[in-house]
Amino acid sequence: MRATVDGSGIVAQSQSALAPFRLYRPESIAEVKAVLAADPEAVLAAGCSDLVARIREGCAPGALVSLRKVAGLTAITHDGGVLRLGSMVTHHKGATSATVAAAIPGLAAAWSRIATVRIRYTGTVGGNLMARRYRYEMPLILGALDAQLSISDRRTLVPGDLWTDDTTALLTGIGVSTVDLVWFGYERSMRPTTTVAMAIRRGADAALSVHATAGSEYRKGVSLRADTAATSVADIDAVSTAAVLAAQLPDGVADYTGSAEYRRHLVAVLTRRLLREAATATHHREDEPHV
Template structure:
């Protein structure tokens, strides 16, 4: 906000100071440009304009539009690697995503509105670190690895580490890798949004629940198939509570959503067994 003589006014694009534009042709060039003070990465830009209105400083805008590798989706053995530049619309419809993790494709296809989905990207959603954005919840449940390129070389972060801003200045998120994706069942429930969204990944007997809301960062717990969903949810930290919902209430809600998703898992895996 800007304080003018007639009150607080939200800045528009017209109030953004001049900046230089960099159009790198390689990832290395992008990181070199992005590591300079005041540099900002840009691709879908759906969130970037909001950051500008909030006062983001930008001396150099580093466009990632000419880096097709950021939009690639590939399988590496059982792992699924999704480029950080993949738009929500494209990722939810990608053949490799749908064949490997259909639950992720389904959940991804339900977030945001159509205008945002056509422009907003996986990387932008994660790196914006806005609690109302949902991909960090899914990434946490999936034990996803965030693959970054820095001036010193490649670096990997977990999804929870994103909220600690553990990456060095100028780090570029290049892809998100889901390990053992081919052997994972995934489900997502946003029926209680904005109070809570829940993502569940099942690998063998291991179950990981991640919950988030519009008001707080995601948290996750791990349990096993057959365990009481309420007991698993009871281990979520006190930090999940806020003025919109106490921690005990949020834990109760998480247990209910976990139970629903595990019922869906049992039904879907049961149908798969019947087909064999």
């Protein structure tokens, strides 16, 4: 494998070969853990699309642990009201999965719109999450869905924890509860400046709550929540609910592409759009559990 150095055009002006590295190809999670225990500096390699970018940025791994052959990491199931995704599920497989489409139609639709064709067939949901890059979209999407991330040492995280968690953690799977999920949607028309994912869930008292995550390619996503008194999506006041969500954005979301006030305006517009889309959606009847 070769890394481009100061190259441009179709053919790089110069290249430098990577230094030799150790390559491990475990076939079980137990073997991965054993490798990491014996070689703690080893870098986990999933689809490798982000790894190539890291190498171009200066990463020089002494050892790689390929996860391609690890059993069970490409499974997609929907049982007991939980959609489970193996960490090695590619973007293409997730977006085209009949199981995902039946469980959460909005997730399949959102997943189908991210990344390029080349990356979609190689990049994985686990790699997208664990790369911890603001411009990657699965942390926003799965964050709004309150996904539970299973780590090999039996810890459970949510997407927001990834920014402070150990970067060597082995993500094995993702779980999303669908029992109380009424609707999910994703608005990326204002990327790279602002992107919003939104899930609407029904509480024990039948009232609906809204969980949105808003982010950009330049800032970590922010979790936004609003409870409503509505029992039907059509009865949610889109204007006032969007205002409540947008007001939760901190001043720290400002950057050279826009002020915090501008970002709040964009989030209000996008969340109103999503709420109105949800009110007219017909994927599932609202009283039909997603199991």
